[in-house]
Amino acid sequence: MLEGTGTSRAWLRELAVALVAIALALLAGALLLALAGYSVRDAYWSLFQGAFGNIYSLADTFLNAIPLMFTGLAVAFAFRGGLFNIGTEGQLYVAALATAITALAVPSWPPVLAIAAALAAGAAAGAAWGFVPGLLKARTGAHEVITTIMLNYVAILLTTHLVKTRFKAPGPVDQTALIPAAARLPELVPTTRLTWAIVIAVVLIALVDWILRRSAWGLDVELIGQNPSAAAYAGVPVTSRTACIMAASGAIAGLAGSTIVLGVLHRFITNFSPGYGFTGIAVALVARTRPWGVVPAALLFGALQAGGLSMQLFARIPADLLTAVQGLVILFVAAPGLVAIVRRRRRARTPAAHEAHEANETCVAHETRDAHEARDAHETREAHETRNAHEAHETVRKRGANR
Amino acid sequence: MAVASPDLHPPIVELIGIRKRFGPVVANDGVDLAVLRGEIHCLLGENGAGKSTLMKILYGLYPPDGGEIRVRGQKVHIRSPRDAMALGIGMVHQHFMLVDRLTVAENLIAGQEPVRNGLLDLRRARQAIREMADRYGLRVDPDARVQDLSVGEQQRVEILKALMRNVDILILDEPTAVLTPQEVDELFRVMLQLKADGKTLIFITHKLRETMAFSDRVTVLRNGRHVGTWRTADTSPEQLAEMMVGRQVTLRVARPHRLPGDVLLELDRVSAIDDRGQPRLRDVTLSVRSGEILGIAGVEGNGQLELEEVIAGLRPISSGRIRINGQEPRQPGPRGRRALGLAHIPSDRLRRGLAAPLPVTRNGILGRHWQPPFARRGVLREPAIRSHVGQLLAEFQIRGRLDAPASTLSGGNQQKLVVARELAHGPRVILACQPTRGVDVGAIEHIHSRLLEMRAAGAAILLISADLDELLALSDRLVVMYEGTIVAEGPADRFTRKELGLWMAGQRPDRAGSLAQAAPDRHPAPPKEGAAHA
Ligand SMILES: Nc1ncnc2c1ncn2[C@@H]1O[C@H](COP(=O)(O)OP(=O)(O)O)[C@@H](O)[C@H]1O
Numbered sequence: 001m002l003e004g005t006g007t008s009r010a011w012l013r014e015l016a017v018a019l020v021a022i023a024l025a026l027l028a029g030a031l032l033l034a035l036a037g038y039s040v041r042d043a044y045w046s047l048f049q050g051a052f053g054n055i056y057s058l059a060d061t062f063l064n065a066i067p068l069m070f071t072g073l074a075v076a077f078a079f080r081g082g083l084f085n086i087g088t089e090g091q092l093y094v095a096a097l098a099t100a101i102t103a104l105a106v107p108s109w110p111p112v113l114a115i116a117a118a119l120a121a122g123a124a125a126g127a128a129w130g131f132v133p134g135l136l137k138a139r140t141g142a143h144e145v146i147t148t149i150m151l152n153y154v155a156i157l158l159t160t161h162l163v164k165t166r167f168k169a170p171g172p173v174d175q176t177a178l179i180p181a182a183a184r185l186p187e188l189v190p191t192t193r194l195t196w197a198i199v200i201a202v203v204l205i206a207l208v209d210w211i212l213r214r215s216a217w218g219l220d221v222e223l224i225g226q227n228p229s230a231a232a233y234a235g236v237p238v239t240s241r242t243a244c245i246m247a248a249s250g251a252i253a254g255l256a257g258s259t260i261v262l263g264v265l266h267r268f269i270t271n272f273s274p275g276y277g278f279t280g281i282a283v284a285l286v287a288r289t290r291p292w293g294v295v296p297a298a299l300l301f302g303a304l305q306a307g308g309l310s311m312q313l314f315a316r317i318p319a320d321l322l323t324a325v326q327g328l329v330i331l332f333v334a335a336p337g338l339v340a341i342v343r344r345r346r347r348a349r350t351p352a353a354h355e356a357h358e359a360n361e362t363c364v365a366h367e368t369r370d371a372h373e374a375r376d377a378h379e380t381r382e383a384h385e386t387r388n389a390h391e392a393h394e395t396v397r398k399r400g401a402n403r
Numbered sequence: 404m405a406v407a408s409p410d411l412h413p414p415i416v417e418l419i420g421i422r423k424r425f426g427p428v429v430a431n432d433g434v435d436l437a438v439l440r441g442e443i444h445c446l447l448g449e450n451g452a453g454k455s456t457l458m459k460i461l462y463g464l465y466p467p468d469g470g471e472i473r474v475r476g477q478k479v480h481i482r483s484p485r486d487a488m489a490l491g492i493g494m495v496h497q498h499f500m501l502v503d504r505l506t507v508a509e510n511l512i513a514g515q516e517p518v519r520n521g522l523l524d525l526r527r528a529r530q531a532i533r534e535m536a537d538r539y540g541l542r543v544d545p546d547a548r549v550q551d552l553s554v555g556e557q558q559r560v561e562i563l564k565a566l567m568r569n570v571d572i573l574i575l576d577e578p579t580a581v582l583t584p585q586e587v588d589e590l591f592r593v594m595l596q597l598k599a600d601g602k603t604l605i606f607i608t609h610k611l612r613e614t615m616a617f618s619d620r621v622t623v624l625r626n627g628r629h630v631g632t633w634r635t636a637d638t639s640p641e642q643l644a645e646m647m648v649g650r651q652v653t654l655r656v657a658r659p660h661r662l663p664g665d666v667l668l669e670l671d672r673v674s675a676i677d678d679r680g681q682p683r684l685r686d687v688t689l690s691v692r693s694g695e696i697l698g699i700a701g702v703e704g705n706g707q708l709e710l711e712e713v714i715a716g717l718r719p720i721s722s723g724r725i726r727i728n729g730q731e732p733r734q735p736g737p738r739g740r741r742a743l744g745l746a747h748i749p750s751d752r753l754r755r756g757l758a759a760p761l762p763v764t765r766n767g768i769l770g771r772h773w774q775p776p777f778a779r780r781g782v783l784r785e786p787a788i789r790s791h792v793g794q795l796l797a798e799f800q801i802r803g804r805l806d807a808p809a810s811t812l813s814g815g816n817q818q819k820l821v822v823a824r825e826l827a828h829g830p831r832v833i834l835a836c837q838p839t840r841g842v843d844v845g846a847i848e849h850i851h852s853r854l855l856e857m858r859a860a861g862a863a864i865l866l867i868s869a870d871l872d873e874l875l876a877l878s879d880r881l882v883v884m885y886e887g888t889i890v891a892e893g894p895a896d897r898f899t900r901k902e903l904g905l906w907m908a909g910q911r912p913d914r915a916g917s918l919a920q921a922a923p924d925r926h927p928a929p930p931k932e933g934a935a936h937a
């Protein structure tokens with residue numbers, strides 16, 4: 001089940017499923033490479049080297065994974081509250097710019113304070129960018145998928161515009177000036193660009209996990225995500241919580257941008273993100289929306305990104321083919337999570353395929369099923385029964401209204 | 404009902420030692436069943452007893468793992484519904500299997516052997532529908548689209564579908580579960596007609612009253628086993644209930660007389676509209692006293708849901724006042740009501756009462772999960788939660804694990820969890836909506852006795868139920884709702900079932916037995932002396 005009620009056995013099984021999925025994806029990718037006339041061995045060897053070959057490539061993998069931990073966590077958290085935050089890319093941009101501006105504005109502050117202020121500014125900007133769609137959803141029912149996607153464009157164009165007109169450093173590139181050294185995140189491993197950002201990410205993941213499992217507010221989130229009517233019945237203020245969930249998700253996503261600015265780029269550069277926000281959606285799916293699942297999922301995608309670059313450089317695989325291989329991995333690994341989510345929603349809403357099956361009277365009678373399926377069938381039947389009750393209700397109502 | 408000595412008839416269907424398992428679940432464990440020609444045979448059992456499975460085997464939907472089927476004395480192998488129909492066996496499923504967008508006539512020919520001339524078929528179908536309609540009182544418009552039909556009408560189409568294939572053994576799987584009381588009566592008339600026409604009917608139910616009312620013989624299943632078969636006239640509801648549940652069950656709850664105390668729930672000219680802006684509650688005035696159960700009767704969709712929602716704080720009122728425990732809630736929404744001592748057993752446990760994918764521990768504290776002792780400063784206190792919910796499970800004999808998702812509980816156990824949770828905090832006012840819908844006899848008994856305990860403890864209980872038996876058994880007073888207004892009110896023992904049915908249908912029972920139509924656009928004032936003009 002999706003919400004982490006499983007035992008350690010279930011965990012192991014899921015891990016096995018994920019590993020098999022990765023293997024299958026790489027196999028399919030190999031086929032693709034071979035068909036295009038490239039050496040599979042060279043390609044995968046350079047992929048491995050680029051991702052794990054030495055301390056620097058390993059650092060690269062982590063470097064790519066860190067923003068994905070933030071965006072993946074942001075998407076996963078919103079998911080738990082029943083919301084699709086597709087706006088992490090935009091949230092990351094506004095946060096990055098807010099962080100850069102703040103860091104530039106406080107050149108004389110002591111490091112800890114400067115960093116804290118810059119991070120807070122970024123989180124606040126991201127939160128605002130998430131709060132708006134949350135509020136619109138709660139108040140007017142405007143679907144958050146649409147509004148967050150639109151706000152992505154607004155964020156990217158707005159930050160570009162602001163940099164060009166207000167904060168541009170001299171030179172050909174649309175970027176801000178370098179932030180003062182005091183505001184930069186210190187390195188964790190010397191001579192790599194691996195900074196304290198990863199610690200921030202892991203602490204945040206632990207915090208979100210704790211909130212969801214151990215706090216009353218987190219239970220509100222889960223309730224809204226699993227059954228908004230039950231949440232309202234229980235007295236949860238669904239409207240304000242929905243806006244808060246989106247704001248929190250936006251803040252988390254924003255920190256992806258902030259930590260890149262403070263730890264890696266040391267300035268804001270327009271269009272700097274290679275799609276960290278969007279990849280975060282895949283990360284959340286692979287993580288099955290569990291906070292701790294985000295860590296390995298982000299590392300997987302980080303490795304693919306780091307290794308992909310070396311595949312391009314050393315095995316001379318064209319970037320398009322590379323993207324295709326990465327797409328395959330997303331497809332294979334994320335698909336089970338997606339299927340689980342879709343199945344759960346279908347089960348909750350529509351009559352079961354199982355019953356439709358019976359309707360087809362020529363069909364061969366069912367074979368014995370295993371215990372798991374028997375339970376599924378039971379659940380779907382119940383969903384169906386309530387639906388029938390609802391229908392009965394509706395028809396009686398209609399008849400009443402016709403009188 | 405007089406039984407025309409069915410024992411003289413030979414068995415038309417014999418099931419001998421039928422076995423069927425689904426993985427670890429033994430759905431049928433060596434079940435025997437003999438159905439006599441021309442009888443109405445009732446298959447009785449709790450949810451999950453294996454009734455549907457047994458009949459699906461007879462209808463060729465499941466292959467049995469073991470056992471023998473004889474039809475008209477001949478051993479047969481039924482491998483598909485087609486085989487069953489060739490033997491004259493038809494089945495109306497628990498869930499209808501019609502195509503919503505097609506018309507009635509189209510549905511009747513769909514699924515039959517393709518014939519060359521489709522138009523001719525359609526004309527024949529229309530013709531047949533009219534004939535059947537006359538013969539059995541199965542009134543349906545052949546050209547109506549299924550999606551526009553009421554549930555009762557759809558069921559008639561299902562029955563027609565079977566009759567069109569010339570079945571003479573008709574299986575009906577829980578046909579009354581989705582019907583209004585009026586529709587149930589109509590169905591029973593049709594079934595008696597079919598019986599008079601020489602057809603054999605196998606009728607699945609878990610309702611005792613229906614069984615007693617018009618079956619010739621009854622077979623009880625429990626946990627996939629055959630408990631016994633009796634002539635209905637030779638048994639009693641108490642005996643049958645005991646056979647179904649496997650232990651003694653008190654059907655008639657003792658409701659000791661009690662003098663009602665202060666008014667704890669008061670609605671004063673309350674009106675409300677539904678989500679589409681249609682008025683659903685009009686000037687409803689009622690009050691419930693301490694130690695009193697007020698039952699709300701009515702065909703579903705006549706404002707009961709809106710009444711539930713306005714009292715629970717889930718729907719705003721457009722005018723009027725609500726007082727709980729003497730006070731108007733200061734805070735809107737369910738929190739304010741709970742603070743005043745309201746408990747709410749919602750009418751739809753899966754939609755509202757539970758977040759089914761979450762663990763039992765979480766569902767057991769829903770609505771109070773931010774408060775001590777379950778939370779301190781926003782942090783959930785796991786030990787307090789576990790001991791509280793564990794106690795609820797024990798007290799209500801709920802079978803389930805604390806950490807398992809609530810969806811893994813059976814329907815009856817889910818409902819008991821909701822009831823247990825709501826009654827746990829000594830409520831002053833209880834809004835009990837369909838408290839026993841879709842749960843089995845054992846759980847019904849338990850829930851009823853708990854509600855009566857709360858009554859004895861001085862709670863005021865508003866009981867909204869579609870089950871007349873439940874209303875009559877529990878209520879001190881009854882109110883009938885029709886189109887959002889109260890059309891009748893009085894002590895529960897002043898109403899007969901028949902009168903209630905008439906009030907619910909928007910008609911006014913008359914002394915002479917003739918029916919005076921209640922004016923639908925005016926609000927008939929509640930009769931002062933209750934409904935019974937005895
Ligand atoms: N298709 C199926 N797959 C797995 N289990 C099933 C299936 N149909 C029924 N069962 C199980 O078999 C048992 C008997 O079910 P059923 O015959 O539907 O009972 P009833 O109709 O008496 O309520 C239940 O435990 C149910 O969960």
Ligand SMILES: [Mg+2]
Nearest residue numbers: 454455497577
């Ligand atoms: Mg059944």
